[in-house]
Amino acid sequence: MIRLATCSLAGCFGCHMSFLDMDEKFLGFVERVEFDRSPFTDIKSIGKCDIGLVEGGLCNEENLAVLKEFRENCAILVAVGACAINGGIPAMRNHFSMDECLAEAYLDGIGIENPQIPSDPELPVLLQKVCPVHEAVRIDYFLPGCPPPAGAFEVLLEALLKGEKPELPRKLIHYD
């Protein structure tokens, strides 16, 4: 059994949804793959894994901690989707200062009642800039797309389960 972990950092879970879009092909994998930490299993801590799929970029310190844990525990780490690869839509906040973003979201935005900037100690501290995962850890493979098509997950897993290097065909490469 191959152990697989997945996580969503600063992403929208769209990549996870696309993974499930493999539909019946997914059944072929469940016989060979055991899920470790993943939103699919709701397991919260990661053990030693063969493959880790990371959706989303880095926008807060918790994202960074989870990513480092994934790198330490996964033999092969794959950056999945536009946000993991280039920061994606969340990185559009990089054009503004942190103060401007917080003020717009929690103080001055339209329809805000009781304006205040959340400061609960349980909330992870935001990073000054959203950044892609390859800036923090070594990444073995990349699956572009927003989200990557289900077929791309299939190609990736089929190759990795055979111990081969995944080669995405041209028609499965897109950035949107």
Next chain:
Amino acid sequence: MKTVSLDGAVVPFAEGQTVMECALAANISIPHLCFLPGFLPHGSCRLCTVKIDGRLASACTQPAMAGQHVEIDTEELRQVRLSLLRMLFVEGNHYCPACEKSGSCRLQKAAYDEGMLDLHYRPWYPKRKMDASHPDVLIDRDRCIFCELCVKASRDVDGKNIFGISGRGIDTHLVVNSKSGLLADTDISAQDRAVEVCPVGAILVKGRGFEIPIGKRLYD
């Protein structure tokens, strides 16, 4: 007749033709972005880099000469193109899922063709000004690759001379030739060649976003 060798194919050329022009005439593809037939080439994007008799050169500016051996489709040049494309992506802000040009963008297509899966480099996330002042045409400088096609089209085809590239290196930016520097104060029209010629989503006609469904766009 004088000939050059393009990846081993013997191709004739006319006096004054560039390597790019004679490749195009022979239906041999050399990836390119800032070159467009009909406009004077200036070799800024370097994507058409080829190896001519052992030396790297941009095919769009290099005159064809009898007996040249030109390499195009080699692993070394593929790596050169990949690096160039990655640099073009990281030095701008390219959020394809939120870009109206996605699916019809020549930069994106070139990256697909080279199999670019990641950025490799650290993205710069530069802060560049948008110009939404004009009722029909929008400039999103985040996506400009400084190909100068709009500059040439506006000057040489439209006869308006609306665009220019200013600054150097990291400060290079697209400028608008009006007193305020805004597009609203020019006589640009959505039908101008300068608007149509932009290979990326930097100059866009307003009110026309995401018209063509995914799967049916130019390069889908």
